Amino acid sequence: MTVNQHTVTETEHKKRVDKILSDLLHEHSRSQIQSWIEEGNVKVNDEIVKANQKCQSGEMISWEIPETKPLVLDPENIPLDIVYEDEDLLVINKEKGMVVHPSAGHRTGTLVHALLYHCTDLSGINGVERPGIVHRIDMDTSGLLVVAKNDFAHQHLSKQLQEKQLKRIYEAIVHGEIGHETGLIDAPIGRDPKDRQKMGVVDSGKPAVTHFRVLERFPKYTYVECQLETGRTHQIRVHMQYIGFPLVGDPKYGQRKSLDVHGQALHAKQIAFIHPRTEEWMEFEAAPPAVFTEALDQIRKMY
Template identity: 45%
Template sequence: MAENAAAPSRSAAARLIKDGKVRLNGQTAHASDRVARGDIVEFIVPEAHPARATAEALPLRLVYQDADLVVVDKPAGMVVHPAPGHHSGTLVNALLGLGGSWSAAGGEERPGIVHRLDKGTSGLIVAARNDTAHRALAAQLSDRTLSRTYIAIVRGVIKTRAGELEGPIGRDPRERKRMAVVKGGRFARTRYEVVERKRAYTLVRCDLDTGRTHQIRVHLSAFGHPVAGDPDYGGRPRGVRREQASPGTTPQGGSPPSDQDEPSRPMLHAWRLRLQHPRTGKEMSFEAPPPADFDDFWSSLE
């Protein structure tokens, strides 16, 4: 069901079966039933009701703000917009708490949100105060005039100075809530540059040529160098192609780091944001230093 129909995940499909909302050849289906070619499986996915956000007075580091946009340094651990299991404490709740109007171009449940950062990722994100600004920023995001540069601490030593990672990204066929480099996925390219190496870790700077879900985390994991502390992409799947980089990215100095050495969240930070102001066209660039846990982990590798 999860792979061939509209059920959002395997766990959602399992809940539908458990609740008796799936029929096999006209009879209520059970999880133990076997399906053969020609069998008819019927089910209805309950309509999703988007969460409506409310204003909350939450601490928020504003890097820049005016009548059209706000640039925020999002802390790690904050979800960007309300979703099942996260109805409060999100960036949207905090933005609404600032008062004033916000764009609705991204949907009523996501006022102001032009792009997203994963919950565990810290750093810069831009929000739009009005629909005109939102559409202009979204267009820049599409044509890459709005650029985002990340810094990450990855497992293993990358010996090449810089390179490109290419690999089509789509849903992981084994775990639908994750992404993976898969045949038939959407084209994706990430450019990386090594900043520094310590023990069995590397500090890298990453630029996105495309903007796929979890792109940096997926590509670095497929490259054999997952982001330190990433609970979802800590393995080493194959499939990413290395371009403009010579061989030689295996860990050095003995065994790769063990899981117990890893930090408690992915060491990924949205460091720099460049855009054109949606009203004036002025080129703008913002930078945010990584948070203390990022610096502390890197310093601990001395």
């Protein structure tokens, strides 16, 4: 492994070592860097440190990037709510709390592990870690997503996604009373320069468009429907926070005081697309989980 070095600058004085490295190494996540630190691959002045150690200007940070271990995914017998299935694809109603594919902090128990148990074949376009995954929804977002069983289906569905033909409609509960019936948010989304773990509306971001309409209005909350025109990471969560109406329960972009809905109150309720083989227009809908409807009932009782 190659040893890399960086001298702490005046502007980095008293910053955490993991923050300095995450700002330097944009291609690696902060959680990855923290795992290197835990494994002893990062040193300050030749001494092993903890992730929260604050550095002094002039100190030398040295690090080695460990070799990537080949990922072997074992099928796991995890129940799936399969809304539709044929030889080319599946439509899954993902439960709240399930991660879609493996990542640094989630090596087991993902939707991919469950799919590998259920299916003998999944498309290989997205590699070993994301077989069949055409698009994602966040861990604490429930609802519908389409999975490709073969490369033919994957290519067609991905093309529909790129050409904005694949329809995705969500429902959400947000803080604040939205006064108008409908709205359009057209604001680019990229990595937040102040916090690499978050996304934000930034000039250098990728184009992002969200349409929304009010379903029900309360003095301090609004029940809305959102339709994605693009599919950026955390798009609805970032856009609604950007216009001043953050999602209820959102731990990353929401308010500190919120209803307990175990993560953001966001549900992918509808998905529609052209079937890759039959060219039939297909449309699916799923009701939100109990925690979502119970939160709505709680708000209705308040007012």
